Amino acid sequence: MAQLLSGTAVSAKVLERIAEETRTLPVQPTLAVIIVGDDPASRVYVNNKKKACAKAGFRSLEYALPAEAGQAALLGRIAALNADPSVHGILCQMPLPKSFGYDEQEVAQAISPEKDVDAFHPVNVGHIMLGEPLFQPCTPAGVLELLDDAGISLAGKHVAVVGRSNIVGKPMALLALHRHATVTVCHSRTADLAAVTRQADVLIVAVGRANFITADMIRDGAVVVDVGMNRLDSGKLCGDVDFAAAQAKASWITPVPGGVGPMTIAMLMRNTLTAAKASCGILGMK
Ligand code: GUN
Numbered sequence: 001m002a003q004l005l006s007g008t009a010v011s012a013k014v015l016e017r018i019a020e021e022t023r024t025l026p027v028q029p030t031l032a033v034i035i036v037g038d039d040p041a042s043r044v045y046v047n048n049k050k051k052a053c054a055k056a057g058f059r060s061l062e063y064a065l066p067a068e069a070g071q072a073a074l075l076g077r078i079a080a081l082n083a084d085p086s087v088h089g090i091l092c093q094m095p096l097p098k099s100f101g102y103d104e105q106e107v108a109q110a111i112s113p114e115k116d117v118d119a120f121h122p123v124n125v126g127h128i129m130l131g132e133p134l135f136q137p138c139t140p141a142g143v144l145e146l147l148d149d150a151g152i153s154l155a156g157k158h159v160a161v162v163g164r165s166n167i168v169g170k171p172m173a174l175l176a177l178h179r180h181a182t183v184t185v186c187h188s189r190t191a192d193l194a195a196v197t198r199q200a201d202v203l204i205v206a207v208g209r210a211n212f213i214t215a216d217m218i219r220d221g222a223v224v225v226d227v228g229m230n231r232l233d234s235g236k237l238c239g240d241v242d243f244a245a246a247q248a249k250a251s252w253i254t255p256v257p258g259g260v261g262p263m264t265i266a267m268l269m270r271n272t273l274t275a276a277k278a279s280c281g282i283l284g285m286k
Pocket of ligand 1: 091092093094095118138167264
């Protein structure tokens with residue numbers, strides 16, 4: 001029976017450490033969050049980010065734009081926040097509405113790299129690739145923090161990442177590589193996916209499909225990290241892994257909810273702290 005990797009517990013510890021350090025700073029770290037439209041899931045995520053700011057002792061600012069505001073208004077808001085020295089971190093909650101001509105890539109490039117606490121700007125993506133980023137990609141960094149807390153090392157292990165998105169799969173593979181893992185990135189065109197996942201010492205799944213990973217795809221004693229967050233018709237939240245069956249085979253497993261989700265937000269807070277420290281010269285900008 002697998003042991004649980006509790007993001008709820010580990011993220012609380014991380015936030016406490018951040019709050020402690022915040023009390024020693026000459027500035028109050030400030031995160032500006034932009035939300036466009038009224039997607040209920042985005043609203044939940046933004047509220048959770050604001051709650052985490054409060055726990056960390058940060059100031060949080062929210063800018064809610066109606067869906068019909070349009071790309072130019074959104075870029076105008078970002079430009080104002082880029083120019084405001086009291087704002088250390090800026091994030092625009094994704095996805096943007098499908099209508100009214102929004103362009104997520106243009107938004108990612110509009111946020112000043114020094115305030116880009118999501119680490120979505122191409123400059124920051126480049127630093128992640130090179131291995132010495134100022135800002136960590138939040139979800140992959142949260143996964144590593146969970147593994148570190150449990151004393152699980154990736155060096156020399158076979159890590160299989162299922163999913164190749166720009167915000168999870170690709171940066172996750174790079175971070176695991178920097179930790180000296182042998183990494184396989186799998187995706188929808190991977191032939192015989194189960195044959196690959198069965199070889200993984202550490203299986204990290206981010207595909208966005210409930211029960212996508214079944215017990216037969218998991219090696220005995222593997223570490224299973226489920227980044228998925230799917231809402232079933234019943235309203236229940238579940239990950240990409242058939243949790244009940246996987247728990248019997250894995251040595252460690254993340255629950256959903258209460259696994260990677262809270263770690264992502266804790267890493268966002270860590271990046272905001274880093275941005276605030278860099279803004280007052282406590283930390284050298286890379
Ligand atoms: N939507 C889903 N995940 C994320 C994230 O990490 N950051 C932002 N800004 N939007 C998201």
